Amino acid sequence: MPLPFLTADRAFDVQADDVALPFDDHDHDRWRRPYRPGPWRVGAAALLLLFASFVLIAGMIIAFAGALSGAAVCMVLGAAVIVAALRLLRIGTWVSRHGIRRVAFFSTTTVPWNRTTALRTVQQPVRWLGMPRTVQGQALMLEHRGGAQLALLTDHDGDFLSRLEAFDRAADSIEAWGAEYRTA
Structure with missing residues (x-):
């Protein structure tokens, strides 16, 4: 079964010296992530799915034993973990012709391109793997009208930890999308 949210589109598979521009793709209406999820994010999701399989098997054993209320609790817990x-795999920055979208675990923020004023990479303290601890790193910041700023990517999050080249390519690609559609 193909899982399209796990892989970036082929339009974003570029060499280190190329930048994937938004006009390289023919379907601009679809929301897409211009980078692949990192190994930390995929590994955490795989561990969660492994735990869910154990919970679901336990629920099946409990159901065969005759305790249907316990089995229902296990099945609901397994579904929640899945x-x-x-x-967790959907978390990240997504772009389309309509704007830029920052997907977090519990919330999603969408900013249309015509409401953005700047999109740039800055050196600043960033959170390490989303935890409260901060380290010095790079962040791709989106400034939109009214002066509010939104951190789209950091080089220490689950997608780019110890993958600085991938962070640079993703930031360049998102900046290219912004340059193309902010002026349009």
Whole structure:
């Protein structure tokens, strides 16, 4: 079964010296992530799915033993863990012709391109793997009208930890989308 949210589109598979521009793709209406999920994010989701399989098997054993209320609790817990793993894989920055979308675990923020004023990479303290601890790193910041800023990517999150080249390519690609559609 193909899982399209796990892989970036082929339009974004570029060499280190190329930048994937938004006009290289023919379907601009679809929301897409211009980079692949990192190994930390995929590994955490895989562990969650492994845990969910154990919970579901336990629920099946409990159901065969005759305790249907316990089995129902296990099945609901297993389904919740699967949903959490899939949501973990959806986290990231998504772009389309309509704007830019920052997907977090519990929230999603969408900013249309015509409401953005700047999109740039800055050096600043960033959170390490989304935890409260901060380290010095790079972040791709989106500034939109009214002066509010939104951190789209950091080089220490689950997608780019110890993958600085991938962070640079993703930031360049998102900046290219912004340059193309902010002026349009």
